[in-house]
Amino acid sequence: MPAHPHVMPTPPVLTEAERDLARWEDDGGPTAEPCPRPQAGQWLRIAAALSERLPELTGREDVLVTCEEHTRSGAPAAFFPTLACLEIDRALFAPLHPVTIDPTRSGDEERYPVAWGAFTHEAAHAAHSRWTTPPPLRGTALDAAAQLLEESRAEGAHLSRRPADRRFLRAAVHTLVLGDFTSQTPTDRWQAAAAAGLILARRDAGILDEDETEVLENTVTHILGKDLLATLARIWRAAHATADEDAQGMLAHAEAWCQALGADPAGPEPAPDPTGRRGELAEAIGKVIGAVAANEAAQAAAQARVEAARTARRQAKAAQAAHARQAAKTAEKVFAPGGRPHTPGKPVKGQRGRSPVTGTRPPRAAEKAAAGQLARALRAAAYRERTTTVTPSMAPPGRLNMRQALARDAQQAAGATPTATPWMRTVHRPSPTPPLRVGIAVDVSGSMSLAAAPIASAAWILAKAAALTDPDSRSATVAYDRSLTAITAPGRAPTRVSEFDASGMGHSLAEAIDALEAGVDLTRPGTGRLLVIASDGYYHPDEALHAAGRIAALRQAGCAVLWLAFDPDPHPLPGATLLHLTDPAQAAAAIGQAATAALATVQP
Structure with a gap:
C-alpha cells in the first residue's frame, strides 16, 4: 500500500521546533522571529x-x-x-x-x-x-484498502467535473505511484493487488489508457490469477460509483478487498512476504510510467504542430490583410486622376517619375481584328458547362425506369405503401459565364526599347478584348520601370493605342502587380482572372524575388498568369505561362490559346 x-x-x-515555540509562548516569552x-x-x-x-x-x-x-x-x-x-x-x-x-x-x-x-x-x-475511517479501524488492513480505493475514486470524480485536468494527473502518476514501489518491494499478492488498485483502477477511472497499463496487467494477472484480478476490478469499479460522503460504502468495498486477498480486515496490513521475488512490480510500473510519458510526449508534439499550424494560418491571414491594404494604397496612387507616375518606396527629394507615354494613335485594322478574335477566345475560355441534375420521381414527367415501375406494381399488389420511383427527371441548368478581370503590366525599362511598339500594340489588344467579352468585365494596364504609370484605369476600355518610350531604370513589377490586383480584383473568386506581363525578365535578383512571390500568391488565389516575351531569350518568372511574340496583331490566336490554357488551369 x-x-x-x-x-x-x-x-x-508537531515538529520539535513547533514544540519549542509552543513551550516558549506558554512561558510568556515573545513570539520567536522565524529565521x-x-x-x-x-x-x-x-x-x-x-x-x-x-x-x-x-x-x-x-x-x-x-x-x-x-x-x-x-x-x-x-x-x-x-x-x-x-x-x-x-x-x-x-x-x-x-x-x-x-x-x-x-x-x-x-x-x-x-x-x-x-x-x-x-x-x-x-x-x-469527505469520509474518514473510524478511529478504531485506523492502521488496519481495512483502512489501508479503503485509502487505496479512494485514490482512483477521488481522481475519477474530479475528472467528471474537470476533464481537462487529465493531462496533469497523468503527468504526476510517476510522482504519486512509483515512489511506493521500489526494487525491494516483494512480488506478493497484497502488493500486486495494491499495484493494480493504483494503476489499473486509474485506467478504469479514465486517467490512463489500456495500451499503457498492459504490461502491469499481465504481471499482476500472473501473480493473482485472472479470476482474483477480475474480482478486485469489480470492487474498485464499484468504489468509483460510490458517493463522496458514503463512508459505509467505501469501508464495505475495502472489506471485500481484504476478503478477496485472504487478509483480516480488523488486523494489521499484511507483512511483505520475505520469500517473494523483488523488483518485479516496480519494473512493470516503470514501464507503465514510460508508456505514459511517451504518449504524453507524442500528444504534446501533435498539439504543438496543431498550434504551430494555427499560428501560421493566423499570421498568413494577417499578412494577407496587410498586403491587401498596401495593394489598395498602391492602386489608389497609381490610378489617381491626373495620370502622374507613382514611385514606390520612400520619396527621394528632387526625384520624380517620368511618364513613358509619348502619345496615342488610333488602332489599326489588324489590331481591331485581333482584339475581336481575342475577345471571342477569352469568352470561350471563361465559359462553363451547364449543370445536369437527375432526380428520381414517383410521377411523370421524366424517363420511365422499368425496374422501378415493376417494383412499384409489386408494392401496390402487396398492399404496401409504394416507395419506388419509376420516373427519372433530368434538368439542365446553364451556368452563368463569369466576367473577366484582366490586369496588364508592361515593362518600359531600357532593355525593352526595341519592343516598345509591340508592347503598345499588345497592351491595347488585350485591354480592348477584355472590354468586348462582357459588360461586367474589367481590365487595367500599368507601365512599370522604377515608377508605375497607369495606361488605362480599371473599367475603362481604351479607344486609342498608347505609345511608349522604353528607357526607364529598374523594375517595380511587384508593386505593379499589387496595383492591378487591387484595381481589378484579381484575387476575388467568381470571375475569370488573368494577369498578363509583357517583359523580357531581365531583373535584379531582389526585384525578381519580390515579383515571383506576388505571382505565386495570385496563382494560389486562382488567377492565371501569362508572360508575353518579345526578346529571343526571355527570362519569365516562375508560375507564368510563357508566350513568344513578334507581331501582336498577327498573334491574337496564339494569345487567345495561351490565355485559354492559363484560365483552364484555375478555378473562377
Whole structure:
C-alpha cells in the first residue's frame, strides 16, 4: 500500500521546533522571529497564489496551501482535512527558479505539469474525500484498502467535473505511484493487488489508457490469477460509483478487498512476504510510467504542430490583410486622376517619375481584328458547362425506369405503401459565364526599347478584348520601370493605342502587380482572372524575388498568369505561362490559346 499517505485524517505530529515555540509562548516569552531563508518570500507568494487558484479546482474557499521543503506526511503532496491545509513539496517545481513561478498567470501551470498534477490530485481529495475511517479501524488492513480505493475514486470524480485536468494527473502518476514501489518491494499478492488498485483502477477511472497499463496487467494477472484480478476490478469499479460522503460504502468495498486477498480486515496490513521475488512490480510500473510519458510526449508534439499550424494560418491571414491594404494604397496612387507616375518606396527629394507615354494613335485594322478574335477566345475560355441534375420521381414527367415501375406494381399488389420511383427527371441548368478581370503590366525599362511598339500594340489588344467579352468585365494596364504609370484605369476600355518610350531604370513589377490586383480584383473568386506581363525578365535578383512571390500568391488565389516575351531569350518568372511574340496583331490566336490554357488551369 502507499508508503506515504496523501490524506491525513488526523492532525500531523508537531515538529520539535513547533514544540519549542509552543513551550516558549506558554512561558510568556515573545513570539520567536522565524529565521529567514533564501527564497522563502517567493515560496510564500507561490503558496498564496496556489491558495487563490485552489477554489476553481475544489469549489472550497477554506483550504490553505503551503509550499514545504518536505511535507509532514512524507508524500510529494498531502491534504490534512482537519486543518483544511494542503501541502506540496517544493522539489516538484524543479528545475524552475521560484522567482519565475506565477500560478496566478493563466497557463503558467503548463511549465510545471508534475507539480500541478500533484496539486490537482490533492485538490481532488479536498473536494471528494469527505469520509474518514473510524478511529478504531485506523492502521488496519481495512483502512489501508479503503485509502487505496479512494485514490482512483477521488481522481475519477474530479475528472467528471474537470476533464481537462487529465493531462496533469497523468503527468504526476510517476510522482504519486512509483515512489511506493521500489526494487525491494516483494512480488506478493497484497502488493500486486495494491499495484493494480493504483494503476489499473486509474485506467478504469479514465486517467490512463489500456495500451499503457498492459504490461502491469499481465504481471499482476500472473501473480493473482485472472479470476482474483477480475474480482478486485469489480470492487474498485464499484468504489468509483460510490458517493463522496458514503463512508459505509467505501469501508464495505475495502472489506471485500481484504476478503478477496485472504487478509483480516480488523488486523494489521499484511507483512511483505520475505520469500517473494523483488523488483518485479516496480519494473512493470516503470514501464507503465514510460508508456505514459511517451504518449504524453507524442500528444504534446501533435498539439504543438496543431498550434504551430494555427499560428501560421493566423499570421498568413494577417499578412494577407496587410498586403491587401498596401495593394489598395498602391492602386489608389497609381490610378489617381491626373495620370502622374507613382514611385514606390520612400520619396527621394528632387526625384520624380517620368511618364513613358509619348502619345496615342488610333488602332489599326489588324489590331481591331485581333482584339475581336481575342475577345471571342477569352469568352470561350471563361465559359462553363451547364449543370445536369437527375432526380428520381414517383410521377411523370421524366424517363420511365422499368425496374422501378415493376417494383412499384409489386408494392401496390402487396398492399404496401409504394416507395419506388419509376420516373427519372433530368434538368439542365446553364451556368452563368463569369466576367473577366484582366490586369496588364508592361515593362518600359531600357532593355525593352526595341519592343516598345509591340508592347503598345499588345497592351491595347488585350485591354480592348477584355472590354468586348462582357459588360461586367474589367481590365487595367500599368507601365512599370522604377515608377508605375497607369495606361488605362480599371473599367475603362481604351479607344486609342498608347505609345511608349522604353528607357526607364529598374523594375517595380511587384508593386505593379499589387496595383492591378487591387484595381481589378484579381484575387476575388467568381470571375475569370488573368494577369498578363509583357517583359523580357531581365531583373535584379531582389526585384525578381519580390515579383515571383506576388505571382505565386495570385496563382494560389486562382488567377492565371501569362508572360508575353518579345526578346529571343526571355527570362519569365516562375508560375507564368510563357508566350513568344513578334507581331501582336498577327498573334491574337496564339494569345487567345495561351490565355485559354492559363484560365483552364484555375478555378473562377
